[in-house]
Amino acid sequence: MIELKNVSKHYKQTEALKNVSLSLKPGQIVGILGPNGSGKTTLIKILNGLLRDYSGEVLIENQGIGVHSKSLISYLPDQTYLANWMTGEKAIDLFKDMYSDFDESRMRDLLSKLKLDSKQSIKTMSKGMKERFQLALVMSRKAKIYILDEPIGGVDPAARELILNTILDNYATDSLVIISTHIISEIEQIFDTVVFLKEGEVVLCDDVDQIRSTHNKSIDELFKEIFKC
Amino acid sequence: MDQFQSTQPIYLQIMEMIKKEIVSEKLLPQQQLPTVRDLALQYQVNPNTVQRALSELERLSLVKSDRTIGRFVSDDLDLIQSLRQQMIMEKVETFVDDIEQLKVTQEESINYINQAFRERKTK
Structure with missing residues (x-):
């Protein structure tokens, strides 16, 4: 579904991605793991068409990045982007207008599960509420590919569990979910494949249970070993 | 969330949990199992991991599957x-x-x- 061949990206002096090759299939929940600055967000921005000047090849459903790939992907950025003047309802209207695959009944269901009130204005929502609200919007699209950049970064453990449940509840065998994170211990069991990014390079890409039995370690333990300073 | 040991594949651990439920009669012979989705939510793990655990249990004949209705605990006492x-x-x-x-x-x-x-x- 997603094919990357020798993808590299430079920012002036620094190499953000070096020869990244990956092949991701529908039905997978993939974890892109790496410390801050390892290239996770750069990779995700390339997949979403937000960075264009890279080298190498990126194919999504056998096509280059463009209108088609963008219509397939539901993307949660690592920062909140909802305008403060909006209410939740206004943001829902916006998503309805923008995305034909937006499922409003799923959104209503998620709002109650995530204990959110759509009549509230974005401005008065806490950071955690904004993050949950955005996640609900993104997960309410019936997309082929979901790309979530640090979805559990700033939320408390209870909300984390809710978010993981939302992702699992929404799982479909024909869609691909990509999640970037540097917090691994509480989320590793929902992945089937993980990609370790270190200084822009893929240092490991394998089936999670395969890694556990080969290394006799959890993904979190292996991560700490590979990335210790 | 920390119900899993870190070093063993999760599908094996889920197999053990289901085996325990069968042996302790929390799951009775011929009883229908929850769906893959529900089990994934219950254990908070990847649905493919649950699928793999169930396929292994099927291979051991502890679980039987019916294409249309779902999966059941074996009736082989x-x-x-x-x-x-x-x-x-x-x-x-x-x-x-x-x-x-x-x-x-x-x-x-x-x-x-x-x-x-x-x-x-x-x-």
């Missing part, structure tokens, strides 16, 4: 009985290994086992 014996023996072997390292005799350890059971009952 002999098989469930032998699973029960096997799981008991595994636990007992581990216990005996540990207790032998402490140079405890068979009789002494049986006394301690009896005492432990008595104490649990009074609690």
Whole structure:
């Protein structure tokens, strides 16, 4: 579904991605793991068409990045982007207008599960509420590919569990979910494949249970070993 | 969330959990199992991991699947009985290994086992 061949990206002096090759299939929940600055967000921005000047090849459903790939992907950025003047309802209207695959009944269901009130204005929502609200919007699209950049970064453990449940509840065998994170211990069991990014390079890409039995370690333990300073 | 040991593949651990439920009769013979999705939510794991655990249990004939209706616990009582014996023996072997390292005799350890059971009952 997603094919990357020798993808590299430079920012002036620094190499953000070096020869990244990956092949991701529908039905997978993939974890892109790496410390801050390892290239996770750069990779995700390339997949979403937000960075264009890279080298190498990126194919999504056998096509280059463009209108088609963008219509397939539901993307949660690592920062909140909802305008403060909006209410939740206004943001829902916006998503309805923008995305034909937006499922409003799923959104209503998620709002109650995530204990959110759509009549509230974005401005008065806490950071955690904004993050949950955005996640609900993104997960309410019936997309082929979901790309979530640090979805559990700033939320408390209870909300984390809710978010993981939302992702699992929404799982479909024909869609691909990509999640970037540097917090691994509480989320590793929902992945089937993980990609370790270190200084822009893929240092490991394998089936999670395969890694556990080969290394006799959890993904979190292996991560700490590979990335210790 | 920390119900899983870190070093063992999760699908094996889920297999063990389901086996325990069968042996302890939380899941009865011929009872329908929850769907993959529900089990994934219950254990908070990847649905493919659940799928793999169930396929392995099917391979061991402990679970049967019907394409249209779903998955069921086996109705083979002999098989469930032998699973029960096997799981008991595994636990007992581990216990005996540990207790032998402490140079405890068979009789002494049986006394301690009896005492432990008595104490649990009074609690």
